[in-house]
Amino acid sequence: MKRKLTPREWMDDLLEYERTHEIAFASPRALLEARMIEAMDKARRPHRRAHRNGVAHRRKTVGR
Amino acid sequence: MRPIIFHVEAAGEFRPVEFTFASESEVRRVRSWRKMTPATDAGEFAALAAKRWFYYTREGASVASLDELRAAIKRNEQAELAFLMVASAEWAKRYKFLALAYCRRTWCHHLVLDFLAVRPGLRFSGKPISGIGSGVFASLADMADSLGMETMWGEATASSAPFYEKILRTRPIKDLFIIHRDTMRNVREYYLADQQSRLAKTAKPNHIS
Secondary structure (H helix, E strand, O other): OOOOOOHHHHHHHHHHHHHHOOOEEEOHHHHHHHHHHHHHHHHHOOOOHHHOOOOOOOOOOOOO | OOOEEEEEEEOOEEEEEEEEEOOHHHHHHHHOHHHHOOOOHHHHHHHHHHHHHHHHHHOOOEOOOHHHHHHHHHHOOOOOEEEEEEEEOHHHHHHOOOEEEEEEEOOOOOEEEEEEEEOOOOEEOOEEEEOHHHHHHHHHHHHHHHOOOOEEEEEOOOOOHHHHHHHHOOOOOOOEEEEEHHHHHHHHHHHHHHHHHHHHHHHOOOOOO
16 A cells, blocks of 8 residues: 655655646636637737827938 | 735745735736746746736626625625736745736636646746745635635646646546545645644754754
């Protein structure tokens, strides 16, 4: 029978795991939903960045 | 509300970390992880978790404190609510946030863990900081238990299953983990027992032999 880990052994094992692996987990469904929200936001965003914040329109210079 | 505190190992010492509900301005800062840690899963998940939080906020379905969560449940017992929890530490100010967990309270008062991410490359005094993921998970289990939630669950993937197997001391974990109150308490008890022994060791004065 496998011996039960003590709290110390359990945490040592977890600490070792955290030292050697990236802890970045996402539920696939949550990830899909978040990506859809992101895509929706991008589609909704107006494409007029160049005209924002009082940025002057570029005009063709007239040759003299 | 007092923040939840857990301890992590940093530069050979045991140091406290605060775990709290994120406010709107904090969620904005979480979003910037993607720029600070590009090409990492944690960076992408942080940005997407923040996106999702703002979406739920526009729908009036997010909360930014434990009091707000309790009040929202009081108003509507079947409310579906989202919240983002962040871990931070005074001694590691340069990072602002060390980790995040995006959770949902479902209509039947269960806790769902959707995103769990520790900021990659965390270091203190030139050494890695470890134990944040375990601290976040144990704190969530404790919070779910104290809120009277019968179940905490989440979807697991090939990369997250080994972590859940270790922290829950059960295997195999496939594509779903479901924990009930007895397991929440077991995790918390084990976690506290270990923290107490490590803290006692840290506090013990050095003896000259």
